[in-house]
Amino acid sequence: MQNIFDNKLSLGEVGRRPAEEVMRLSRLGSFHQSRLSFLRILLRRISSEKWKFQRQVFDISYDCSGTAVYTYQLPNRAYSLVAFAHKISNEDRSDRVIATKWDATFTLFDGIPSKGDIERLNNNVPNQEAGRVTEKEITLSRANKSVRLWDYVVDCLSKGKQPDIQEIEKVGYMMRTTAVYGSGKFGAIDYSEISERSEFKAPFQAEMLTVYMIRAFVMDLLQHAAKVKNPTKWVKLEPRFREMLGVGNSTGLGMAPFLINHPQLLNNWISAKETALARIRSLKAPKPKYIDLFKNYIERSNYLIDGWHSEHELQIVKLKKLRLDKALLDEYVEKFNYKTPYPFDSLYNWAEETLGEEAQELLVSLILEPFGELVDDLSDGMSDIKQFSSKIKGSMLIGEFLKKTEQHYAYALKINWKHSKNNELAWYISEEKLEPRLGNRFKENGIAFYEQPLQPGRDVARMHCDLSKWEHNKSIAEFLMKHPEHRHIIRRCQIVFNNPYAEIKDNTISSEVIPIDLLRAKLSFFGAFHFDPRSDRWVRINMFKGAPLPQTLNEENCDNWTYPTQKPN
């Protein structure tokens, strides 16, 4: 089968979905995790290379504060999670960037830390943004407890009993991270310095490794809390419960600018996924074993959807529609004739005509699931390791530039930017701990002055207006000499001309924009599920829920956990 696609970029007979369809915010905000998600890539690597996991230090006191160190030994190097547990009051607990205290703080250390390293880190990591790390550190992170579930589970275990499975399912994690910084932030090593290491070639692998190791620490801390509460009666959490618990994450607006600011990277992510889908839709007659696997995943995905809860009106509506659509999909898949030529193309076309975007995107992820040998190689092309901004091709003629702009930014040139609702929001950074925010430019006094360049649609329209007045045989370099204010958007357009999935084809400052759509797109590529918005600007998610713990991870179970095999009972 794989011979058909020897060339990584070859697509087969069915092409990729057009960017105009994929890159709309409502669709990006309906993405689901897939086998090309970054945490899945990480677990496949850990198991195939047989990394060895070890707890080096667990120096946690009776009040559950202290230090722990966990190490993954690779064939030729080691990485250690250095964890600090803290006792904080409820008043200090906040998931926002403006917080200054957390239940636990972490760093991923390059190697095995000495006592001196741990002491240095103890003086800095708990302070997070106010501290400094060094080139020996790769990430910096923190997490807060799910207070309700934490107290409940600790209480159960300390009394010698297991918690109620329904309570575990309701939340799904014991701690949620509120930031995982990498790429040179706060003194950590730059990504460009480690991007050649095979384990970090796919995107965000260090960040995913950090979260995976945090999960192991949280489990140990939880059981330690139960032990100190009742040293004679406590019991360990049963393995089935441990695997059910992932690591939560609370994400705000900071993630949205990232996607807009990294067009090449965004293109590489979406391009890989779309190429994967096209490869499978191009299979004329997939072998029965793949069909059977697909049907199995279709069935198991219901358990995942059953466990997805949200109290936010946006997600309640989406979930209701998803459940109705999933029932239709189940029925269709059951009766579908898989001997139809190009069965997955046929299935997808039906879904596109019949189902909402949530269910369509779920189907995309499910279609990818059985075909690891056909699509996993695409993860190699998902990074962007360039250290500098993309170069501007100043020799390009204005006529050609205008033509391509009109082709790629048709959506933006149709918008009436003078209408206040199309121009209502402004992305800015507050001086308060440099928190990214989104405000109403007409109501919040003065914020437009601080606006970040996160509205490519509007900026393209402005540039197009000026550029149209120039002779078509002049060059972009000549135009930029007179109009340096358009330099950023000229550069961006030239990236988009060659990378169809680099641009979000929607207005990012409209009064109707839903910022969590941007967050969800990125988080789905991380491998998150159970998206639970707390507002239109905040979302909580779960990572690694159902995944094997480091102690039990192997090549058999590293990829077969995202869809539960049975309903929790």
Added chain:
Amino acid sequence: MNLSKNEFVSLCKKSLRGKGHHWGVCEDLSDALLALAINQFPVQNILLEVLNNKNSKIDRILTIIDTQVYKRFDQINGHFYDPILILGLISVDRDFSEPPLEISLENDKFIITNELIIGDRFYSKKKVNTISFSKNINSKLAKQKTITRISIDDTTLEKIETWSNMTYAPATEESRQLGAGSGGSDND
């Protein structure tokens, strides 16, 4: 303070933006400063010079990379302010696989090869009128390594951050409540 490359670029972009440079100009100048920084040029002083110069004078030198005159001509004439930046701009604009290039800022010679910028690191002329380019390198190329951390002293950092701080909106209660979508307790 020892900054990572990412932190240094971010500092450059924000301070240049705070000075009023256009976003795209900030991107290119920050890249140029990083190229100089990893070659151990005293970038904290160079950045301060740029921040003290008139924006329109700096904008003009970007034409050199937009038109790639360094590939097509042996010499260009004009008014080039903060000319040291030109070395950084060209270093980033070239492909590393291209043969070495000698750049003369009037009488001062520099060689660009791969990601290296070789020459007098304490060059401090504020303006030149002639720049020459040559691919015929007669001198033996000195061995030089790039660095991964950029050291900036606290006093200079404070001066630069004065410009960066101008890009942040003042903290208000309204912004705190509405801007980031606060509300609800995190003790659940």
